[in-house]
Amino acid sequence: MSPVRRDPRTERKRSRSWTAEPAAEAPLKTIDDPACLVFAVPDLTDDKLSSHDRDMLGAARLLADAQSGAVVVVAIAGEDDFAAAGADRLIEVGGDAFTGYCPEARATVVIAAMAQFSPRHVLFPDTPTEGGHVGRLVAARLGERAAGNVQHIDGTAIERRGAGGSLDYVMAAPRVLLVAPEAAAPVSSARFEARVIAETSAEGDHRLIDGGLQPIDPHAVPLAEADFIVAGGSVVSPWDACPGAAAAGGATEGASRVACDGGAMARDRQVGASGTLVDPRCYLAFGISGAAQHLQGIQRCQRVVAVNTDRHAAMVKRADLAVIADAQDVMAALADLMEDMRRGD
Amino acid sequence: MAIDVAVLLSAGRHPVSGRGRRAPGDHRALEMALGLSLPRAIHAGDPSAPMLGDYLGMGLDGVTVLDVPSDADPVPAFISYLEAAPPDLLLAGCRAENGEDSAMVPYIIAEALGFAMVPAVAEIVSIDDGSARLLQALPRGQRRAITAPLPLVATVDRAAPPPRQSAFAKARRGRIDIIDAVAPTDIDRAAWQVRPARQRPRRLGTQVSRLSAAERLSALTDVPAGTGRQLVEPTPGEAAQAIYDYLIEQRILTPPAKAKTKDQSP
Numbered sequence: 303m304s305p306v307r308r309d310p311r312t313e314r315k316r317s318r319s320w321t322a323e324p325a326a327e328a329p330l331k332t333i334d335d336p337a338c339l340v341f342a343v344p345d346l347t348d349d350k351l352s353s354h355d356r357d358m359l360g361a362a363r364l365l366a367d368a369q370s371g372a373v374v375v376v377a378i379a380g381e382d383d384f385a386a387a388g389a390d391r392l393i394e395v396g397g398d399a400f401t402g403y404c405p406e407a408r409a410t411v412v413i414a415a416m417a418q419f420s421p422r423h424v425l426f427p428d429t430p431t432e433g434g435h436v437g438r439l440v441a442a443r444l445g446e447r448a449a450g451n452v453q454h455i456d457g458t459a460i461e462r463r464g465a466g467g468s469l470d471y472v473m474a475a476p477r478v479l480l481v482a483p484e485a486a487a488p489v490s491s492a493r494f495e496a497r498v499i500a501e502t503s504a505e506g507d508h509r510l511i512d513g514g515l516q517p518i519d520p521h522a523v524p525l526a527e528a529d530f531i532v533a534g535g536s537v538v539s540p541w542d543a544c545p546g547a548a549a550a551g552g553a554t555e556g557a558s559r560v561a562c563d564g565g566a567m568a569r570d571r572q573v574g575a576s577g578t579l580v581d582p583r584c585y586l587a588f589g590i591s592g593a594a595q596h597l598q599g600i601q602r603c604q605r606v607v608a609v610n611t612d613r614h615a616a617m618v619k620r621a622d623l624a625v626i627a628d629a630q631d632v633m634a635a636l637a638d639l640m641e642d643m644r645r646g647d
Numbered sequence: 648m649a650i651d652v653a654v655l656l657s658a659g660r661h662p663v664s665g666r667g668r669r670a671p672g673d674h675r676a677l678e679m680a681l682g683l684s685l686p687r688a689i690h691a692g693d694p695s696a697p698m699l700g701d702y703l704g705m706g707l708d709g710v711t712v713l714d715v716p717s718d719a720d721p722v723p724a725f726i727s728y729l730e731a732a733p734p735d736l737l738l739a740g741c742r743a744e745n746g747e748d749s750a751m752v753p754y755i756i757a758e759a760l761g762f763a764m765v766p767a768v769a770e771i772v773s774i775d776d777g778s779a780r781l782l783q784a785l786p787r788g789q790r791r792a793i794t795a796p797l798p799l800v801a802t803v804d805r806a807a808p809p810p811r812q813s814a815f816a817k818a819r820r821g822r823i824d825i826i827d828a829v830a831p832t833d834i835d836r837a838a839w840q841v842r843p844a845r846q847r848p849r850r851l852g853t854q855v856s857r858l859s860a861a862e863r864l865s866a867l868t869d870v871p872a873g874t875g876r877q878l879v880e881p882t883p884g885e886a887a888q889a890i891y892d893y894l895i896e897q898r899i900l901t902p903p904a905k906a907k908t909k910d911q912s913p
């Protein structure tokens with residue numbers, strides 16, 4: 303840790319402009335003659351690297367660097383800035399076989415690439431239905447003993463959790479690794495080449511038929527599990543438009559404590575330190591000031607959108623998109639717009 | 648048509664007291680199996696383990712125990728037993744609670760028997776015409792519908808309905824059928840170092856560690872700032888459009904059907 307103290311306010315401004323032009327300034331690292339290859343197979347859910355994918359790539363980077371190796375990203379049906387995420391090489395896999403849920407086809411294509419390039423390690427994010435599943439299919443087909451729930455990497459040794467979470471096993475990294483979230487920090491300090499070494503569009507073998515995501519009742523989803531939350535504060539009244547906006551967007555409703563105190567919302571909808579800690583992919587807040595106790599509840603949110611008449615509100619500072627306007631009017635307009643788009647006007 | 652369901656039941660271990668118990672994932676698998684038919688219940692391990700009674704008490708006639716030492720690899724025993732009488736549907740928990748718990752056991756069995764495999768099942772909707780319609784549990788309360796051919800291995804997610812209580816009287820009536828099995832000792836395992844799980848500090852926000860050290864510090868001590876696009880005093884219509892566009896751009900909302908194809912982004 304750096305002992306230098308700085309004024310956090312100036313720091314934040316400075317680093318914000320730094321993130322605006324991301325890794326373009328980061329130094330480029332090239333590895334021309336790797337001693338071994340480390341495959342990293344991200345989930346690429348929604349076609350993009352997830353934060354779990356990036357952690358797994360960070361782990362792949364550690365294993366490659368410890369052995370003078372190179373990281374090869376096997377990118378199945380998705381694109382992203384793999385160079386910034388730590389890829390020296392890239393195997394691009396596309397084609398119709400990879401639309402929808404196709405774990406068996408993914409396993410087949412990874413095994414084919416393993417046969418071609420003989421990587422020393424192959425890493426997947428240990429997600430129950432995606433990477434963790436595909437990785438276990440690969441290990442079972444090849445007769446490899448996979449290490450699941452990998453928590454930490456130190457040189458070429460790994461630590462994996464077992465026995466119902468009560469014990470850690472330390473061992474030499476095996477061929478197939480299924481990496482837990484936050485097992486390693488994502489790559490941030492450098493760019494890599496991400497040079498394409500193979501492109502395939504393999505035929506997939508499918509025994510499973512993907513029936514798609516089921517429509518779910520957002521109200522039945524506990525707040526803590528919600529993917530998208532539309533929340534209202536004390537000033538939102540009448541409340542009719544908030545459920546409207548939430549329903550049209552398939553969101554789950556949340557509220558500030560003051561709104562719950564007022565009886566506008568049930569207590570189980572309260573977001574915050576004394577309510578529910580939430581981590582949706584997006585939190586849309588109408589007329590919520592952003593008191594510290596409320597912000598604690600949304601600390602892990604990936605994206606925040608705030609609508610507030612006060613441009614100095616803490617929630618506006620926290621927001622990725624802030625709209626300085628009347629919450630009631632915007633809420634109604636948004637509900638109408640989403641309804642129109644859904645009907646295809 | 649009666650379908651032949653088998654379910655794998657491992658020994659659980661209470662995280663604090665260390666006492667044996669039914670494994671929390673596996674008793675959901677048993678609950679799901681009991682909803683389909685009277686299943687064949689299989690355990691590999693010690694036939695005298697008291698926790699077998701907890702499973703029997705859920706309404707089984709008996710449990711088949713493949714008698715292997717508790718530190719041995721149970722998989723070869725499972726495979727030879729199941730190859731002799733393969734079920735239509737084999738249910739297991741998502742991961743055991745005792746020992747390695749790599750969640751590999753169902754996968755190796757599926758591979759050896761040539762069965763299809765579906766992970767993290769929350770519900771079996773129906774079984775007919777040689778296939779099963781299932782709902783798979785995804786993060787955030789989402790469900791994916793999957794149709795899979797029989798024979799099939801499925802692991803049961805924690806989102807599946809909770810198990811019924813175990814009744815003592817039923818547990819006493821249940822049979823334990825012991826089958827002698829050979830199990831190789833697990834050699835790899837001797838090379839592992841084992842230590843109590845260490846709680847590592849969790850990271851704060853998802854983006855935090857992609858930031859500079861100074862920004863990480865401020866994220867720890869301060870309210871994290873967003874990336875700060877601002878729209879000042881728009882009309883309600885403009886505001887709604889801006890929010891809508893943002894939600895589409897960030898893939899929070901899926902665009903209406905006509906624009907849904909994948910390859911359109913420039």
Ligand SMILES: Cc1cc2nc3c(=O)[nH]c(=O)nc-3n(C[C@H](O)[C@H](O)[C@H](O)COP(=O)(O)OP(=O)(O)OC[C@H]3O[C@@H](n4cnc5c(N)ncnc54)[C@H](O)[C@@H]3O)c2cc1C
Nearest residue numbers: 535536558559574575576577589590591593595611612629
């Ligand atoms: C121990 C303790 C625990 C707490 N736990 C929680 C908790 O878990 N969750 C929680 O939420 N709170 C909690 N609180 C309360 C918290 O401190 C705040 O009082 C509360 O979050 C404020 O709610 P609010 O933003 O809805 O209301 P207000 O603070 O009244 O803010 C209203 C906001 O709406 C804006 N506004 C006004 N009119 C409009 C308009 N027409 N259009 C758009 N915007 C408008 C204002 O600018 C303001 O920002 C806790 C407090 C304590 C002491």
Ligand SMILES: Nc1ncnc2c1ncn2[C@@H]1O[C@H](COP(=O)(O)O)[C@@H](O)[C@H]1O
Nearest residue numbers: 655656691739740743748749750751752
């Ligand atoms: N010894 C065992 N006896 C019965 N079932 C087992 C045994 N070991 C594993 N299983 C099953 O396989 C699942 C995954 O276990 P594991 O691969 O050990 O994490 C468990 O939830 C059980 O359903």
